[in-house]
Amino acid sequence: MVEQQAQQAQQPQQPAAPQGSQSDAEKNKIMAIVGYILPILFFIPLISDAKNSPFAKFHANQQLDLLLAAIAVNVVGSIIPVLGWFIILPVGSIALIVIAIMGIINASKGEMKKLPLIGGYELIK
Structure with a gap:
């Protein structure tokens, strides 16, 4: 018994994982994914039990960025005749769908990677 305790004391301790990082991501994956499917629902993690989760809050911010980019593409594409209807709207919509899929992935x-092109804006603090 004493020998086992001595051996355990000699073994190096594993460093602890950052507080709440992996378990936080596991608990809030669904909340983080919901807003990428329908960006208008970005606020769901902010009003649910996940409101204190850095993981859910990060993805809610990315979803808000995605929503604002979608609004901008649709407004600009609708205002500019012909060029907007046949180039800006289709290309912009496909790009936003690809970016949303990247966010879902x-x-x-359980990663907190910023979305390309639009993910650099931190609107939710």
């Missing part, structure tokens, strides 16, 4: 993996 990041959230499902």
Whole structure:
């Protein structure tokens, strides 16, 4: 018994994971994914139990960025005749769908990666 305790004391301790990082991501994956499917629902993690989760808050911010980019693409594409209807709207919409899929993949993996092109804006503090 004493020998086992001595061996355990000699073994190096594993460093602790950052507080709440992996378990936080596991608990809030669904909340993080919901807003990428329908960006208008970005606020759901902010009013639910996940409001104190850095993971859910990060993805809610990315979803808000995605929503604002979608609004901008639709407004600009609708205002500019012909060029907007046949180039800006289709290309912009496809790009936003690809970016949303990237967000879903990041959230499902438990990663906090910023979305390309639009993810650099931190609107939710």
